[in-house]
Amino acid sequence: MGAGHGHKLHYHGHSVVHRAPAHLKILVLLGFTVLVVATPGEWYAAFGAYLLVIAVVVGVSRVPATYLLKRSLIEVPFLAFALLLPFVAHGPRTDVLGLSVSESGLLAAWALLAKGTLGVLASLTLAATTEPHELLHGLERLRLPSQLVQIMAFMVRYLDVVTGEMQRMKVARESRGFSARDPRQWPVLARSAGALFIRSYERGERVHLAMLSRGYTGRMPRIEGRP
């Protein structure tokens, strides 16, 4: 696996948003999300303004809106929870489309929906416009402990290798007539997870030995010329 691999969410581009320093983008994302979360749910106009800000940033970055919308499906489980809220919350009730729902629950559901969606869209914009290694560098500049950044770097670097290994096990299982339908197949799946652990752990040991033999002393060298 080479250095050029992007992750699944990255959308290659050369816009101002793509080129902005990663640590600034992380700080902006954090500040923006804290602002969104701290805004009272009744300030409807503010949420419109937030959405406009994201739309402008996405427009400047030239990442297609459909690209982000498709990936924002990740919040679907929480949409279900938000839709449930008006029916289970307490307090005075009101009628919406002939259904009796809780007023406070309705407001909470709206706030959850608005804040959750804005948060996911903002995070997706960061993920789409920032390469993983830039993100790691940004976190390092934000004084995240270097040990933590290193662990994260190894995780990101080997994520495709480990998930690829899992994918090959799946192909191997299925080419032998296996199909997972109910809990009776759990032992096989769990053994796959066990095998994946052994392979990942042994790979970690090999990587460590390979690093030692190349002069690793506990710190990663900064390679010049790469951001």
Add this chain to the structure above:
Amino acid sequence: MHVPNGFLDAPTSMATGAAAVVCVGAALAGARRELDDRTAPMAGLVAAFVFATQMLNFPVAAGTSGHLLGGALAAVLVGPWTALLCMSVVFLVQSLLFADGGITALGTNIILMGVTTVVVGWLLFVLLRALLPKRPSLVPLEAGLAAMVSVPAAALVFVGLYAAGGTADLSLGELAVAMVGVHTLIGIGEAAITFLAVASIVAVRPDLVYGARPLLARRELEIRATATEATA
């Protein structure tokens, strides 16, 4: 399931964030004892493993499926400090690179699904290991039981956080019953998968299972005279 932005109010999110920073700091120091200079590559690979297993779907019934949380499993396999570090890094990567779980809820997610499951799972595992007969073959069972309790424990901590900073007006009693009820079922699944996975690893490479190492040290080297005679 990850907590998104805006689910808990800002003060609670900041408090959990501060608590998560303290826990990760302690884990950084503790993991050095478990892994010494191997920390970065080993913890990175184990974090990638945790991330990958969370993508492995276990069918339940009628097209629904669930996946492992992996806190207790990771604690038994690599030790509590390293597990804590791996789970935290997994949530960090998920929130920054995959937009899964809000960035302001990162502390909450680390406390709930990382710290709680690892700490509860590990303490219960150690307790069971001390109480039950000291045999490596019992390690999977102890790990499974620990995993079973760790999931509803995380649900209970969630209810506690919701009581402090929830944004909707829900009856706490009902929420607690619903959350703990649902997560007890999830915990049974977690227990079964953890049991089976640890059993498969103990059978092949018991030396890799951190929680089984104290039991392995007791085994004596045996020289089987009949075998040597047969080959000679």
